[in-house]
Amino acid sequence: MDQNIESLLHAVIQGQNLKVHFQPIVHIQTRQIYGYEGLIRGPVNTVLHSPTRLFEAATRAGRLAELDLLCRQLVIKRFAQLRLPGRLFINVDPFSLVHEHSREGQTLEFIEQAGVNPSQVIIELTETHPVEDVQLMQQAMVHYRQMGFRVALDDLGASYSGLKLWSEIRPDIVKIDRHFIQGVDQDRTKQQFVSAILKTATALGCRVITEGVETGKGRLIDLLHEITKLQVNRARHANPLTLLPGNVPIQQQLQKLFRQNIAFTVCYFDLDNFKPFNDFFGFSRGDKVLRFVSELLVANIDDQEDFIGHIGGDDFVAIFHSIHWQATVERILQQFDDSIGGLYNGHIGCVIKTTDREGVERQYRQMTLSVGAVVVRPTEWHCHIDLSEEASIAKHHAKAMPGSTLYIHELASEPHFALAGKSPSAHKTDQTAD
Known part of the structure; x- marks a missing residue:
């Protein structure tokens, strides 16, 4: 020194x-x-x-x-x-x-x-x-x-x-x-x-x-x-299981985007055959599936530009402002199909038997993930639409198709609706019941 x-x-x-x-x-x-x-x-x-x-x-x-x-x-x-x-x-x-x-x-x-x-x-x-x-x-x-x-x-x-x-x-x-x-x-x-x-x-x-x-x-x-x-x-307002934002922040985000009158896409993620899985393996294993889905969304979606929420149960939502949202969703579906079998505890073919809502024993194949997407364009009249209803339509079409699937529902720029065709993920599996 x-x-x-x-x-x-x-x-x-x-x-x-x-x-x-x-x-x-x-x-x-x-x-x-x-x-x-x-x-x-x-x-x-x-x-x-x-x-x-x-x-x-x-x-x-x-x-x-x-x-x-x-x-x-x-x-x-x-x-x-x-x-x-x-x-x-x-x-x-x-x-x-x-x-x-x-x-x-x-x-x-x-x-x-x-x-x-x-x-x-x-x-x-x-x-x-x-x-x-x-x-x-x-x-x-x-x-x-x-x-x-x-x-x-x-x-x-x-x-x-x-x-x-x-x-x-x-x-x-x-x-x-x-x-x-x-x-x-x-x-x-x-x-x-x-x-x-x-x-x-x-x-x-x-x-x-x-x-x-x-x-x-x-x-x-x-x-x-x-x-x-x-x-x-x-x-x-976070979901206590996944810690993702719940219904209140989801609605606030949608209202904010409507006020800004900018283009965005709302994707509703819904698990197929989740209830039979939950009944067969129990709530603890079912919670693992929900956390797995939330982790997939968080890992693939940039929450600084887009929004991820958990509506409740096996229903999730992603609100995209980014233009490459479709590629992101299809990547999520592929990753889901590649990994979900690991939660079936070694069941051959991921097939389980349990009773349905009517008490009848049925056989259920591996869970899949259905995504209904609503594409919203800037316009003067969207404040009058029921977005949850439009999303329900898109999700219904996605669930009607076999496998993990994305269905795109584009809102028209004028007060009549035009539905776009399906855009399924590359990997598919059959299912017998919701």
Whole structure:
């Protein structure tokens, strides 16, 4: 390490020559300032002014834990002096928590000396290098929680082991790295990332916050808020078995597309011979089939462009905005036919015997998947049609044909209907009953 830098670092630590800044933290769900993160800068016009260079130098000199503790002390003191409202986020490197010379209770002492309520303080984990001893860090986090602190995971998506720490530590709050926030209103990949984080956080009861939102574009926070609302709404109305959006989000999506008056295709997926299978093998095996169908849909359909829903029972729906929807559906049908036999528990030919609705014993062949598609074109009069009725027509035609089949029903551009011919999947199997 350069002798001049080491001497400068020593002088900075000994003289506490550090400047504290505070950055507002926004709560994505409420769009309000949730608190402030304490940031540190070294002496101006020196090589240690940048926090990255400062902490790199401290790491090389073996003084990271010492510097980290000093930063905490100064941030807490300055927060109290400014009487800032809300929460105080204190960056803590996990390495300092498991340092052999670390003494318990030091952070709490700083807080008590400054007159800050411990419930205002959130310990924010920040990684400057990989965390090798997760168990020791877990113990430290338990200790902090017992003292009344909450724990946040800093800059999710940027650190060495952020996702692993999230699963191991189970923080109260996660902060999305600013890389994924900047330009998110224009970048679908970033939207997917943020959407996935929000979905996971909702399931775990975890708050999501962000920094770097001072873009001058109100659209950014609005977009994040809309993503959050969508995830919460879908979770509230999700099917409990498959966790896919249920009837309320499905209807909301259809109404949205009708208002926009754009072309889209609604595909209704319905299992053939599912009831006999369910009666023969039991509800647990039947649930496996439903989850299998939902996984097929999720694996093949881009839910950032299209929509997947579970109406209930063995009825699923996909609302396509993408133009290659037919190829996607035919691929799903092929994959279904290739794999469904594995759920028949070795029955030869996947043939089972059970009673029908009238109590008569019958023989049923392997399940197939029928898809009725309704193609909707932009027009002025579609608000007057009953889309469920049109879908029922398409699904009825699909189920009347043998095998796993797609039937396409195109709505006319004027108030009379023209049915398109069937477009069956490449693989077919016979069936004897619905």
